[in-house]
Each structure stands twice: as structure tokens, then as C-alpha cells.
Amino acid sequence: DSGVTQTPKHLITATGQRVTLRCSPRSGDLSVYWYQQSLDQGLQFLIQYYNGEERAKGNILERFSAQQFPDLHSELNLSSLELGDSALYFCASSVAEGPQHFGDGTRLSIL
Amino acid sequence: DQQVKQNSPSLSVQEGRISILNCDYTNSMFDYFLWYKKYPAEGPTFLISISSIKDKNEDGRFTVFLNKSAKHLSLHIVPSQPGDSAVYFCAANFGNEKLTFGTGTRLTIIP
Numbered sequence A: 001d002s003g004v005t006q007t008p009k010h011l012i013t014a015t016g017q018r019v020t021l022r023c024s025p026r027s028g029d030l031s032v033y034w035y036q037q038s039l040d041q042g043l044q045f046l047i048q049y050y051n052g053e054e055r056a057k058g059n060i061l062e063r064f065s066a067q068q069f070p071d072l073h074s075e076l077n078l079s080s081l082e083l084g085d086s087a088l089y090f091c092a093s094s095v096a097e098g099p100q101h102f103g104d105g106t107r108l109s110i111l
Numbered sequence B: 001d002q003q004v005k006q007n008s009p010s011l012s013v014q015e016g017r018i019s020i021l022n023c024d025y026t027n028s029m030f031d032y033f034l035w036y037k038k039y040p041a042e043g044p045t046f047l048i049s050i051s052s053i054k055d056k057n058e059d060g061r062f063t064v065f066l067n068k069s070a071k072h073l074s075l076h077i078v079p080s081q082p083g084d085s086a087v088y089f090c091a092a093n094f095g096n097e098k099l100t101f102g103t104g105t106r107l108t109i110i111p
Helices: none
Strands: A005-007 A010-013 A019-024 A031-037 A044-050 A053-057 A064-068 A074-078 A087-094 A106-110 B010-014 B019-025 B032-038 B045-051 B056-059 B062-067 B072-077 B086-093 B105-110
Touching: A005 A087, A010 A019, A019 A087, A019 A106, A031 A074, A044 A064, A044 A074, A074 A087, B010 B019, B019 B032, B019 B086, B019 B105, B032 B062, B045 B056, B045 B062, B045 B072, B072 B086
Parallel strands: A010 A106, B010 B105
Antiparallel strands: A005 A019, A019 A074, A031 A044, A031 A087, A044 A053, A064 A074, A087 A106, B019 B072, B032 B045, B032 B086, B056 B062, B062 B072, B086 B105
């Protein structure tokens, strides 16, 4: 158990819809990262937050947004969903110096 | 632009023997390298890491070697056990920023 909690585990929805994925980091970790893993691909970095502030952005679509709340949990919002958004979405957290620890992911299926 | 490459999609090793997983990188700015292990339906689990100022780091059965001049790192598992069967991802970053992942190597330990 990495200590990073992601909900829900599975999400099935239709094209054009909007969903919210939630992540609770490990206790004490200020940094939260979001990654996307599409079929047979490596993990692709989306966005990082540090103590409530956006720290870095990767290949995140404009239809996607994220935020980190005062209690340090984070949400990833995906809107106007397309078939190609079907993927595993992972959240990771870390202390300032140290490895990132991952949750078990949310599997998003767009029908 | 694949900055971290794992050129072997799969590897099979007899139980008790040494497993060697390889990884190459192109970005000289990387200063921290990590190996993650991933089982199906779970998130990546951190295994071992190495800073660019070192050339070897050992933790139990796992040893990571870094050759900066060749931009190459490897993970050695000795002795290999059936529970080691999983997908292994090499990852790298600098300044505690986003991780850049390889596409993974599926390791199968044959009893």
C-alpha cells in the first residue's frame, strides 16, 4: 500500500461528458502529480501541484484541468470527453526530495 | 521524443538466476533515476533509485547501476523469484520535477 488513494477505481461514461478524478496523497507529501497511461504506452506526465500551487505542466489538453485543495487532496477534471481519452490515470505524491509514490489509478472508459 | 528508452519489451529468466533490465536515456539534465515495478490493476511501486552522483545503489536483491558516460542504467535482481514477474519501468527526472518513463519491460520468472 503506497498510501496514495485514488477514487473511483473505474469510471465508464460517454463522449462529451465531464468527469472528476480524485487523489489523496500520502500523509505529509506536498507534491501531487497526475499521469496518463494509454494502451501499451508508458506513463505520460500531465500536471504537478505543490502545496496548492500549479508547479509544472506536461502534455495536458485544454479540456483537462486540475487543482490541489488546502487539505492537499487533488482533483483532475476531464471535460468534453472523447474516445481517445480512455486510459488509466495515475496520481503520485512525494516529499520535496524523494521518489514519487503512486496510487492504483482510475481506469476511464469512454463509450 | 523518447528521452528514456527500454528497448526490450520482454525478458524471461529462470528462477534463482540473475535478471538484468536495461534502460537508456538521452537527456543529460537528468539527475535522478528510478525503477518501478507494476503488477496488473495496480499502480507502479517504487523499487530503487540512484542519484547521478553515484554509479551503484543496492537494496537487498536489487542493485541499480548507472553509467553516465554511456547514458545507461540497469537493474539487477539476484536471485530472481516468481513474485518478481511484473512490468518494470525505468524513470528519470531532474530537480524533483516530473518523471519521464520508459515504455517498460515485462519480466517473467520461470519456475
